Amino acid sequence: MSIKGKTIIITGASSGIGEATALKLSKEGANVVLTARREDKLKELKKKIEAKKDHGKALVITADVTKKQDYKKIIEGTLKEFKSIDVIINNAGLMPLSYIKNLHTDEWDKMIDVNIKGVLNGVAAVLPSMMEQKSGHIINISSSAARKYYPGGAVYCATKSAVKMFSEGLRQELAPTYGIKVTSIEPGFVSTELTETITDEEIKKELMPMVKDLTTLEAEDIAEAIYYALSQPDRANINDVYIMPTEQKE
Numbered sequence: 431m432s433i434k435g436k437t438i439i440i441t442g443a444s445s446g447i448g449e450a451t452a453l454k455l456s457k458e459g460a461n462v463v464l465t466a467r468r469e470d471k472l473k474e475l476k477k478k479i480e481a482k483k484d485h486g487k488a489l490v491i492t493a494d495v496t497k498k499q500d501y502k503k504i505i506e507g508t509l510k511e512f513k514s515i516d517v518i519i520n521n522a523g524l525m526p527l528s529y530i531k532n533l534h535t536d537e538w539d540k541m542i543d544v545n546i547k548g549v550l551n552g553v554a555a556v557l558p559s560m561m562e563q564k565s566g567h568i569i570n571i572s573s574s575a576a577r578k579y580y581p582g583g584a585v586y587c588a589t590k591s592a593v594k595m596f597s598e599g600l601r602q603e604l605a606p607t608y609g610i611k612v613t614s615i616e617p618g619f620v621s622t623e624l625t626e627t628i629t630d631e632e633i634k635k636e637l638m639p640m641v642k643d644l645t646t647l648e649a650e651d652i653a654e655a656i657y658y659a660l661s662q663p664d665r666a667n668i669n670d671v672y673i674m675p676t677e678q679k680e
């Protein structure tokens with residue numbers, strides 16, 4: 431199914447997976463709403479997209495996913511410019527890994543606020559118009575971390591498990607009744623800015639050298655997986671996509 435002319439909101443579009451996804455989906459003709467906190471990065475991306483022939487349009491709306499009033503701005507801005515909302519990709523996230531004994535409780539709070547509540551806020555914001563039009567697709571970026579613990583990941587893994595299970599509940603409640611599709615994307619290591627959110631010195635020493643020797647996934651690989659989920663016929667819902675670097679054991 432073509433996504434040409436569809437309206438797609440992408441959170442965390444200022445770098446990594448969000449940025450690569452915006453480029454891929456606009457290349458396929460979708461109109462993308464780019465949201466994140468760093469306006470300069472979003473404006474650069476909009477320029478890049480609109481400089482390409484045959485790409486969809488791009489709209490920049492700066493927003494913090496933890497703020498419900500920012501979502502109001504996203505929805506109003508999107509409907510004003512593109513008239514409908516077909517897809518939201520709840521991608522914004524952070525990963526300040528740490529060992530529990532080090533009690534980085536402020537970072538635990540931040541992960542819960544952005545990785546879980548940010549997704550809930552996104553879903554709550556788009557549902558009224560998707561339920562009314564009886565169609566839509568919600569894509570939540572979970573992680574391979576939803577399926578297994580890895581060092582320093584107790585809270586991060588918990589947030590990603592929450593997103594995975596919430597996505598399943600959302601699908602069961604909304605797909606059969608409202609025709610709203612739901613997909614959980616669960617990647618292993620992807621080279622992005624995400625590891626820059628790590629402050630715990632033990633993790634930096636122990637985990638990061640393991641990642642250094644790995645041929646990781648690229649953000650473009652995840653963009654392709656998202657495009658695959660979006661381009662299925664109406665009758666097919668891709669529930670989850672679990673994608674790992676070939677060299678990543680667990």
Ligand SMILES: NC(=O)C1=CN([C@@H]2O[C@H](COP(=O)(O)OP(=O)(O)OC[C@H]3O[C@@H](n4cnc5c(N)ncnc54)[C@H](OP(=O)(O)O)[C@@H]3O)[C@@H](O)[C@H]2O)C=CC1
Pocket residue numbers: 441442443444445446447448465466467468469471493494495496521522523524525544571572573574616617618619620621622623624625
């Ligand atoms: N990289 C990896 O190995 C994997 C990543 N993931 C998940 O993919 C998603 C994207 O991460 P990735 O691309 O790797 O990392 P990046 O650090 O490159 O991207 C994170 C994005 O989230 C945005 N963001 C962070 N906090 C907020 C906030 N409060 N409000 C709005 N936007 C926010 C950032 O934008 P800004 O700072 O401008 O607001 C940025 O655009 C995350 O959910 C991550 O957990 C899942 C599995 C593997």
Ligand SMILES: CC(=O)[C@H](N)C(=O)O
Pocket residue numbers: 525572573574575617618619620624
């Ligand atoms: C668990 C992973 O492989 C991943 N790097 C993530 O950021 O979620």
